[in-house]
Amino acid sequence: MNKKTIIRTFEKIALYMELLGENPFKIGAFRKAANVLELDPRSLSEMDDILSLKGIGKGTGAVITDLFEKGKSDLLEELEEKVPKGLIPLLKVPGLGGKKIAKLREAIGIDSIESLRAACESHEVSKVPGFGKKTEEKLLHELNLLGTRKGKLPVWQIESIVLSIEEELQKISEIKRFSVAGSFRRAEEQSSDVDFIIVTDEPAIVREKLLEALPIEETVAAGDSKLSVALDMAEIVDADFRFVTDEQFATALHHFTGSKDHNVRMRQLAKSKGMKISEYGIEMEDGTIQTFDTEEAFFNFFELPFIPPSLRIDGTELDRIDEIDKLLKLDDIRGDFHMHTTWSDGAYSIREMVEACRSKGYSHMVITDHTQYLKVANGLTPERLRMQIAEIRSINEEYDDIEVFCGTEMDILPDATLDFDDELLKELDFVIASIHSNFNQPQEQIMDRLHAAIKNPYVHMIAHPTGRIIGQRDGYSPDVPQLIEWAKQYDKILELNGNPHRFDLSVDYLKMAQDAGVKVAINTDAHVIAQLDHMRIGVQYAQKAWLKKETVVNTWPLEQFIRDIIRK
DNA sequence: GCCGTTTTCGGCCCGACTGTTTTCAGTCG
Numbered sequence: 338m339n340k341k342t343i344i345r346t347f348e349k350i351a352l353y354m355e356l357l358g359e360n361p362f363k364i365g366a367f368r369k370a371a372n373v374l375e376l377d378p379r380s381l382s383e384m385d386d387i388l389s390l391k392g393i394g395k396g397t398g399a400v401i402t403d404l405f406e407k408g409k410s411d412l413l414e415e416l417e418e419k420v421p422k423g424l425i426p427l428l429k430v431p432g433l434g435g436k437k438i439a440k441l442r443e444a445i446g447i448d449s450i451e452s453l454r455a456a457c458e459s460h461e462v463s464k465v466p467g468f469g470k471k472t473e474e475k476l477l478h479e480l481n482l483l484g485t486r487k488g489k490l491p492v493w494q495i496e497s498i499v500l501s502i503e504e505e506l507q508k509i510s511e512i513k514r515f516s517v518a519g520s521f522r523r524a525e526e527q528s529s530d531v532d533f534i535i536v537t538d539e540p541a542i543v544r545e546k547l548l549e550a551l552p553i554e555e556t557v558a559a560g561d562s563k564l565s566v567a568l569d570m571a572e573i574v575d576a577d578f579r580f581v582t583d584e585q586f587a588t589a590l591h592h593f594t595g596s597k598d599h600n601v602r603m604r605q606l607a608k609s610k611g612m613k614i615s616e617y618g619i620e621m622e623d624g625t626i627q628t629f630d631t632e633e634a635f636f637n638f639f640e641l642p643f644i645p646p647s648l649r650i651d652g653t654e655l656d657r658i659d660e661i662d663k664l665l666k667l668d669d670i671r672g673d674f675h676m677h678t679t680w681s682d683g684a685y686s687i688r689e690m691v692e693a694c695r696s697k698g699y700s701h702m703v704i705t706d707h708t709q710y711l712k713v714a715n716g717l718t719p720e721r722l723r724m725q726i727a728e729i730r731s732i733n734e735e736y737d738d739i740e741v742f743c744g745t746e747m748d749i750l751p752d753a754t755l756d757f758d759d760e761l762l763k764e765l766d767f768v769i770a771s772i773h774s775n776f777n778q779p780q781e782q783i784m785d786r787l788h789a790a791i792k793n794p795y796v797h798m799i800a801h802p803t804g805r806i807i808g809q810r811d812g813y814s815p816d817v818p819q820l821i822e823w824a825k826q827y828d829k830i831l832e833l834n835g836n837p838h839r840f841d842l843s844v845d846y847l848k849m850a851q852d853a854g855v856k857v858a859i860n861t862d863a864h865v866i867a868q869l870d871h872m873r874i875g876v877q878y879a880q881k882a883w884l885k886k887e888t889v890v891n892t893w894p895l896e897q898f899i900r901d902i903i904r905k
Numbered sequence: 906g907c908c909g910t911t912t913t914c915g916g917c918c919c920g921a922c923t924g925t926t927t928t929c930a931g932t933c934g
Contacts, residue, residue, distance in 0.1 A: 362917055366906035394907050432923090434932050469925055519934095532934090558922050558933095565922085565933095577934080579921095592919090597934070604918045615919055 338408065340374055340381045343401055346410050347371035350400065353416035356424045358439030370397040372598075376653060423449030430479050432472070440467060454480050489527035490572055491808030493837040496521070496874075498570050499531055505550045511539040513583060518593040524647040524877035526807050526840060530575035534589050540580035547578060584628040585617050591632050592616035594646050602652035606639060647877040663885050665859075667876045669892040672701040673869060675746065675769060675800060675832065675860030680725050681706035682714035684865045687725075687732055687741075693866045695739050700895045703744035703767045704729055708756040710748040711773055717745070719761050726764060740895055742766035742903065746800060751775040753785040755793060762795035766903050769832075771800035776813040783813050784820075791823045797902060798830035798858055801841040809838075817846050824855040830890055830902070833859045835875020836868065847882035858890045 351367040373392035377384065384390075388398045396412075403410045427438050427450060441447040444465040445456055456462050457477040463470045490498075499517050506515050512535055516522070519532030537543045544564050548556065554573055557565035564578040581589040592600060593616065604614045613620040618628040619638070629635040633643040642661045648654045677683030678690055685693070687704055694702040706725065707716035717725060726743045733741040744767035748756040751774055755762075762768050770790035772783070790796050802820060804812030824831050831850055834841045839862070842850065850857055859879055861871040879889065886892045890902065 360906080363906050365917075369907080392907070396906050432932070436931060467925070467930075471924060475924095530934090560922055563921060593934085595934085597918095601918060608918075613919080617920090 338381065338404055343381075343404055344371045344374050346400060346404060346413055347374075347397065350410070350413050350416060352425065352428070353413070353420045355428065355435035356420050356438055357416075358436045364435075366392075366394075367397060376651060421448040423452075426450055426483075427453065430476065430483065432475055432479060437467075440465060450480065450483070489529045489808075490574060491837075492521070492524070492526055492528065492840070492874075493807065494571065495528045495531060495574075496837050498568070498574055501570070502531065502533065502551070502568075502576065505547070506533065506535070508550070509543055509546050511537050511542050511546070513537060514586070516586075516590055518579075518590055519577075519595065522594045522646045523596065523649060524874055524881065526843075530577060532577045532593050533579070534586065534593055535578055535580050536583050536586050537580055538582070543580060544578075551576075579616070581616070587629040587632050587635050588614070588618050589616045591635055594649065596649055596651070598652040599644075599649035599654065602655050603639075606655070610639075645877065645880050647880045648883075650881070657883075660883065663887075665876060665879055665884050665886045665889050665892065667873055669886050669889070670699075670859070670872055670876065671894065672699045672703075672891055672898070673697075673861055673863070673872060674703040674742075674744065674767060674798070674858055674891065675705050675834070676702070676863040676869070677706050677714075677746075678704060680721070681711075681716055682864060687729060689866065690863070690869075691732060691736065691739065691741055693869055695736070697869065697872075699739060701740040701742065701898060703742040705744040705746040705767070705769050708745055708747045710750055710756045716748070716756075719757065722757075722761065723764070744769060746771055747796075748773055749786045749790045751778065751782075751786070753782070753789045755790060755796075759793070759795055762793070765795070767798075768796045769798050769800045770796045772804055772813060776804060776810075778813070780814060780816060783815050787815055787820055788823060791820070791827055791829050796829065798832055799824070800832045800860070800862070801834040801839050802831055802846075803841050803843070805841050805843070806838050807840060812841070817842070818849065821846070821850050821853050821855055824850070825853050828856075830856045830858045833857055833875060833879055833884075834862050835859050835871045835878065836862050837871065837874055840875075840878050844878070844882045847879065847884060851882065851884055851888045856890050857884060857888050860891075 347367045347370050351364045354364045369392045373390050387393065387401060400410045400412055424438060427433055441453065445461050447453045447456060453476065457473050460473065462468050462476065463473040499521055506512055515533055515535045517531065518534050519530065520528040521531060535543060540561050544559060547564060551566065552569045553566050554569040555567040557567065562580050566576050568574050568576050579589060579593055607614045607619060611622045618626040620626055629638065636643050641658055644654055644661065673694060676690055678685060678687050690704065707714040709716045709718045722745065729741055729743045743765050745765055746769045749770050749772050750756060755770065772786060787799065791799055803815060803817065831842060833847060847857060859872065859875045861869050861875065863869045890898065
């Protein structure tokens with residue numbers, strides 16, 4: 338018996354009750370019980386008070402006792418007997434919920450996807466009270482689409498979709514301002530849709546212009562305050578646009594940024610003070626609506642600090658507000674230590690990258706082109722690297738407001754040797770080591786390679802330590818806890834690669850690294866100037882791991898960077 | 906089904922949209 342078993346049992350019970358059209362609050366109670374266990378950081382053996390947890394009562398407690406004593410739940414078995422298994426997939430059909438499924442089952446004996454399809458085709462569905470011709474047509478349509486819809490899209494795909502939608506929004510003159518919201522604003526790794534808040538006095542006009550300008554695959558809903566569509570971009574992606582007034586913007590942005598659990602906690606907080614939060618503001622006890630200029634003012638109203646969107650996860654962030662002012666912010670970042678130029682596979686010159694970093698207000702930066710092993714990236718030979726060092730040193734002379742360091746992103750070769758010898762590495766200020774080849778080696782060999790790199794006295798940092806690409810490949814699956822241990826032992830930096838393709842290390846490993854006292858650098862790995870902007874989303878992602886400012890070496894002042902890292 | 910220092914009963918986060926109704930239920934986020 339473990340915690341997951343109990344959680345899954347609660348979720349199954351909720352699912353079956355939903356199919357029976359049970360009281361939503363009863364269903365919610367089982368989901369809540371599952372959630373309470375999920376959020377509790379302790380393992381089952383560490384919990385001696387499980388039956389007295391808030392949210393576990395008589396009914397849910399009995400299920401837990403059953404599981405402990407008999408290894409199964411009587412309630413779940415009863416439900417499984419009562420409800421045909423074939424009904425479960427029906428909950429995935431858009432427009433169908435528990436109530437409607439229960440009605441269909443009772444009226445015409447629907448017990449599976451197939452029987453529903455048949456009933457739609459023979460027009461039996463539209464004869465059921467509460468159902469009509471339109472519903473029947475829509476259901477048939479959705480049944481045919483079932484399984485063809487893509488689930489969640491990775492953040493890097495969502496990012497490009499967001500950018501192209503924003504381009505269209507900028508062209509509409511009736512839009513006063515707008516912001517992306519939802520899971521992309523929270524810097525989630527994957528999103529199932531994109532959300533935008535739009536300030537306008539002319540929602541109907543904006544709606545029509547959007548329908549005109551965007552590649553609409555399907556219009557799901559089109560009202561005065563909301564437009565829901567499926568867009569045919571690189572993939573089919575759902576998009577929601579909410580139209581609000583200027584005064585409503587801050588609360589609407591908060592509401593539609595979510596997460597759902599975060600919002601529930603905020604609303605409960607308001608309710609306990611006799612107030613009511615909605616997307617339009619806070620309704621006070623006397624019925625007046627309070628609005629805010631910024632999200633920050635909204636939080637402050639509840640005596641909370643601004644909670645960054647990426648921290649708004651499961652509601653427990655509200656229990657940790659004292660930690661928030663120690664966390665990393667974008668403003669704290671003083672430099673970017675991983676970027677490429679035309680010397681290898683970057684698109685801009687050293688000077689252009691320097692100018693771009695200067696305009697970001699950085700006090701220092703490191704140029705880190707690829708090395709000779711990586712021929713596809715035009716990696717530098719020792720000779721070319723020495724030429725590049727000379728050029729960087731000379732360009733650096735020209736600037737007194739930014740320090741440009743000489744670095745490299747050196748390949749760790751498949752045989753666990755390094756692409757450059759120590760004599761050459763010695764000449765550099767900052768050495769990154771990373772793996773770009775033979776991902777499918779056994780973990781032991783991968784770890785040998787990483788060990789060879791991290792113990793080398795001239796290596797400062799391991800870049801994108803797992804090599805993953807979100808939603809595409811898992812990387813080379815190193816033993817990350819071991820790597821973190823080595824990083825601590827040899828006093829080396831681990832990277833959070835801020836490129837949304839990577840976000841590498843991931844949140845859980847970042848937490849582990851910080852807990853172990855390992856330093857982290859957030860870098861953009863920019864190959865073009867625009868990618869230097871990924872520092873923003875990289876910082877947002879880092880916040881999800883509750884990284885403190887001091888953990889992240891990019892926040893250190895130049896002098897400290899030189900003293901404790903370069904010259905160490 | 907769960908909860909309670911205003912409550913052991915009556916709430917449970919809140920609102921938009923659609924379709925089927927003729928004032929609202931169901932679904933969704």
